[in-house]
Amino acid sequence: xxxxxxxxxxxxxxxxGKRVPRSEDAKLxxxxxRYLNDIDVEGQLHACFVRSPAAxxxxxxxxxxxxxxxxxxxxxxxxxxxxxxCAGMEAQFSADGCLPMTMxxxxxxxxxxxxxxxxxxxxxxxxxxxxxxxxxxxxxxDLEAVLDPRASIQGGPVANGERPDxxxxxxxxxxxxxxxxxxxxxxxxxxxxxxxxVAAAPMETRGCLADYDWAQDRLKLxxxxxxxxxxxxxxxxxxxxxESRCEVISPDTGGGFGQxxxxxxxxxxxxxxxxxxRSPIKWVEDRRENLLAGSHAHEQFVTIEYAAxxxxxxxxxxxxxxxxxxxxxxxxQTMAVESxxxxxxxxxxxxxxxxxxxxxxxxxxxxxxxxxxxxxxxMAGTLARECLMDDLGRKLxxxxxxxxxxxxxxxxxxxxxxxxxxxxxxxxxxINVLEEMVDYPAFLKRQAEARKAGKYLGLGISVFVESSGExxxxxxxxxxxxxxxxxxxxxxxxxxxxxxxxxLNSQGQGHETTLAQVAADVLGVSFESIVVDAGTSTxxxxxxxxxxxxxGVIASGCVNRxxxxxxxxxxxxxxxxxxxxxxxxxxxxxMASVAGAPESQVSIADVAMAIYWDESLWPVGFEPEMEFTKxxxxxxxxxxxxxxxxxxxxxxxxxxxxxxxxxSVEDCGVMINPTIVEGQIRGGVVQGIGLGLFEQLVYxxxxxxxxxxxxxxQTPTMDVSPPFEIRHLETPSKISASGxxxxxxxxxxxxxxxxxxxxxxxxxxxxxxLYELPATPEKMxxxxxxxxxxxxxxxxxxxxxxxxxxxxESGSMETA
Amino acid sequence: xxxTSSSDRIEIDVEINGRRRAVVVNAxxxxxxxxxxxxxxxxxxxxxxxxxxxxxTILMDGAAVRSCLTLAAQGDGRSxxxxxxxxxxxxxxPLQEAFKKHHALQCGFCTAGFLMSATELLESNPSPTRDEVxxxxxxxxxxxxxxxxxxxxxxxxxxxxGNANG
Ligand code: FES
Ligand code: FES
Numbered sequence: 001x002x003x004x005x006x007x008x009x010x011x012x013x014x015x016x017g018k019r020v021p022r023s024e025d026a027k028l029x030x031x032x033x034r035y036l037n038d039i040d041v042e043g044q045l046h047a048c049f050v051r052s053p054a055a056x057x058x059x060x061x062x063x064x065x066x067x068x069x070x071x072x073x074x075x076x077x078x079x080x081x082x083x084x085x086c087a088g089m090e091a092q093f094s095a096d097g098c099l100p101m102t103m104x105x106x107x108x109x110x111x112x113x114x115x116x117x118x119x120x121x122x123x124x125x126x127x128x129x130x131x132x133x134x135x136x137x138x139x140x141x142d143l144e145a146v147l148d149p150r151a152s153i154q155g156g157p158v159a160n161g162e163r164p165d166x167x168x169x170x171x172x173x174x175x176x177x178x179x180x181x182x183x184x185x186x187x188x189x190x191x192x193x194x195x196x197x198v199a200a201a202p203m204e205t206r207g208c209l210a211d212y213d214w215a216q217d218r219l220k221l222x223x224x225x226x227x228x229x230x231x232x233x234x235x236x237x238x239x240x241x242x243e244s245r246c247e248v249i250s251p252d253t254g255g256g257f258g259q260x261x262x263x264x265x266x267x268x269x270x271x272x273x274x275x276x277x278r279s280p281i282k283w284v285e286d287r288r289e290n291l292l293a294g295s296h297a298h299e300q301f302v303t304i305e306y307a308a309x310x311x312x313x314x315x316x317x318x319x320x321x322x323x324x325x326x327x328x329x330x331x332x333q334t335m336a337v338e339s340x341x342x343x344x345x346x347x348x349x350x351x352x353x354x355x356x357x358x359x360x361x362x363x364x365x366x367x368x369x370x371x372x373x374x375x376x377x378x379m380a381g382t383l384a385r386e387c388l389m390d391d392l393g394r395k396l397x398x399x400x401x402x403x404x405x406x407x408x409x410x411x412x413x414x415x416x417x418x419x420x421x422x423x424x425x426x427x428x429x430x431i432n433v434l435e436e437m438v439d440y441p442a443f444l445k446r447q448a449e450a451r452k453a454g455k456y457l458g459l460g461i462s463v464f465v466e467s468s469g470e471x472x473x474x475x476x477x478x479x480x481x482x483x484x485x486x487x488x489x490x491x492x493x494x495x496x497x498x499x500x501x502x503x504l505n506s507q508g509q510g511h512e513t514t515l516a517q518v519a520a521d522v523l524g525v526s527f528e529s530i531v532v533d534a535g536t537s538t539x540x541x542x543x544x545x546x547x548x549x550x551x552g553v554i555a556s557g558c559v560n561r562x563x564x565x566x567x568x569x570x571x572x573x574x575x576x577x578x579x580x581x582x583x584x585x586x587x588x589x590x591m592a593s594v595a596g597a598p599e600s601q602v603s604i605a606d607v608a609m610a611i612y613w614d615e616s617l618w619p620v621g622f623e624p625e626m627e628f629t630k631x632x633x634x635x636x637x638x639x640x641x642x643x644x645x646x647x648x649x650x651x652x653x654x655x656x657x658x659x660x661x662x663x664s665v666e667d668c669g670v671m672i673n674p675t676i677v678e679g680q681i682r683g684g685v686v687q688g689i690g691l692g693l694f695e696q697l698v699y700x701x702x703x704x705x706x707x708x709x710x711x712x713x714q715t716p717t718m719d720v721s722p723p724f725e726i727r728h729l730e731t732p733s734k735i736s737a738s739g740x741x742x743x744x745x746x747x748x749x750x751x752x753x754x755x756x757x758x759x760x761x762x763x764x765x766x767x768x769x770l771y772e773l774p775a776t777p778e779k780m781x782x783x784x785x786x787x788x789x790x791x792x793x794x795x796x797x798x799x800x801x802x803x804x805x806x807x808x809e810s811g812s813m814e815t816a
Numbered sequence: 817x818x819x820t821s822s823s824d825r826i827e828i829d830v831e832i833n834g835r836r837r838a839v840v841v842n843a844x845x846x847x848x849x850x851x852x853x854x855x856x857x858x859x860x861x862x863x864x865x866x867x868x869x870x871x872x873t874i875l876m877d878g879a880a881v882r883s884c885l886t887l888a889a890q891g892d893g894r895s896x897x898x899x900x901x902x903x904x905x906x907x908x909x910p911l912q913e914a915f916k917k918h919h920a921l922q923c924g925f926c927t928a929g930f931l932m933s934a935t936e937l938l939e940s941n942p943s944p945t946r947d948e949v950x951x952x953x954x955x956x957x958x959x960x961x962x963x964x965x966x967x968x969x970x971x972x973x974x975x976x977x978g979n980a981n982g
Contacts, residue, residue, distance in 0.1 A: 031859015254925025508923025
């Protein structure tokens, strides 16, 4: 189906592509940003939660009597108080084999992870609410804590009674003749990769402020969220509010990275409590709560196996992805997306592999639910694919560049085994450019000399292709039936200035600037004449969320269409005023002129004035609206690509790995603002270095999280963050506005693989290969002694049996 | 020894961004609470309240201090500067300009802390080396930028300020 809203009118580039400084910055640099906790509503109360101290337990008694008597406490709710208002939040992902689960707003009867909200307290101040929480008695009977996903996925003790088999999703598929590939393979390599449990940890924690006005039956909800329109829908679906009576407001947001692309129980409770108490109520979590309960991410056990011919060309790939899903599906992302995406979307990557087979599973455990964090599923899949590629290269004595060049897709369009078409890309060129950037021969020389001096350098590379701009086209390509819905509103005033409203809000990505660049070019007016409201209220344009590297592509697509509708109005009236044909009208630099006769011109502001106030200048039958809301979407998937190379140095005395330099290649088509693109790359890559070397959420044997502060959960600081060299390639999309592609996730998608490959290159003289992240000093010290805790992959016969696949000869060979 | 209860109030005499005043603060409040809630100076952010992330950094008698770990009462007799004090009239300071020029902020939540730590650095060491910048700012966390542009901005600002001072 080719809907009109798949269309992208052409744009003459002027501001697009420029390194325009951000219009957001002056406000944020002077302390004038208004983030959630900077907003107060007269008479507001403050909320705080009693959270589960146990990983798994039956609630015997909750004693709130002492707390209720504390002066300044206005409400204490347990699950019994809200049951009739909300039955919890059910979530299910639409991939094959996903089973629904319901997350209660407050734990009912049973607690299922440490940090789960159990009791809500509302008081005059956060301090009093915290005091009251301390006075609440919670009697629990211990239940067995289910903590090992590889055990729980096979059954046994149950983590959450709603899924008695502990399975959150289980599915499989096969494309191309995988058996033939493995049966005829000259080489088979396989490994089990385990990226650790991490948290997105945006600098601003989660929070919301609900203000219910009973006199008008209106609800305002300020929330630090990436999907404010979805939050509004949930106010209806889960709580029964009329959407028309709700406004969800997105203040300045201190980072999201996927964590704020969920709807949390706390955010549903504040509107209910505000309605009940007839007072505004604010909830802002602290860092401990954020690390305990704000959603965890990326931890998977990924088995990957390549069949290759004698030259090293990969002929088939098998993948098994198992995510440690935690206790519930976190709505709407669910634990299922992570492993499904790894298995179904990432295994072939940029490589011309004709056959793929996969099994994906999510294990329910008594841990904080798994959620979204930049590069959901892509990160773990890219890690497995790119690191096994290095294993194959090592086995065949080929450089990491050569083994990739041998296998990379040579020409476009390319159709992967699943039938997904990749229209264009610079996949081979990325590998070549990376090799040139690192000056590979010079690096090898330096590495050899360093080794003689007892210094251990390593080079790691990783190349990726990423779904750019999550769209309806992307979902359809994967056989899913949902669609996305996004709009923008563009309005030109009678004096020619322009207001753009996007449905996609920003958590730091700079939409205010980039969307103004796009609108300026569509309309031929100055950047300064445009004011952008980037999704600050659901009263404006609609948006499916700032997720999946989509905002740049989707929002600019919507802005292009809405601005183009105004452009057509301007062109019609300008043609009439200049007595020329519409086809000859050029809009540029604030002027409408006639092509080939530039002296024949009128300012765009005058044309706008005429449209509003002077009927005599209109062509016959002209309709004067100057405000348009338009949707944009794509019917085809779209992909950006690139790669990273990293040079690391391993200190043999301490086991500490230092990243010396990062080289990044990014091809996201036409860039709206290269400075912002580079900011996204650096930020994402450093998050990847965090995941690769430092960050790790650790549960003890009883299921207590032992990493509940930034002292224990170590995100990278300046002293461990490397300098970058970034190179851009430009393969424009044929379907987006001006050829742009999304890229917000690419840094974190591909950096951890480059880290692990570099670490393993540095470890080569010790004869060890790591398969697990983060590569902490402890792990490196052991690896240097030849001690690597390597767990073998589960045999395919067992995986197939679990997934209900006909058993057959696997053709796998055991690897060293 | 007297104990304080959660409702105790304490009177202090404090200078904030050049204005000296007597204020009554909650004994249990941190300086960050006081600045944000009582003074409505919300430019100072709270990223952890554990003394780790540096988002809440302010200057107290010229020294960078974590306002989440400092009690409001400790402000007594001190001179405090916050991010709201950095710009000059309606124009950005050279340090703020440099942050903008180098794209040293994305979400902006960490930015006030970085600006205050960098201000302390540049006031005590007007021409820091790259290593000195890294040393001074490694106690401030940023989750968005990857830091390289922040280093560049501080080095650039030090040059601009040096040039301006001839
Ligand atoms: S909020 Fe004070 S150091 Fe993090
Ligand atoms: S700019 Fe977002 S945390 Fe630094």
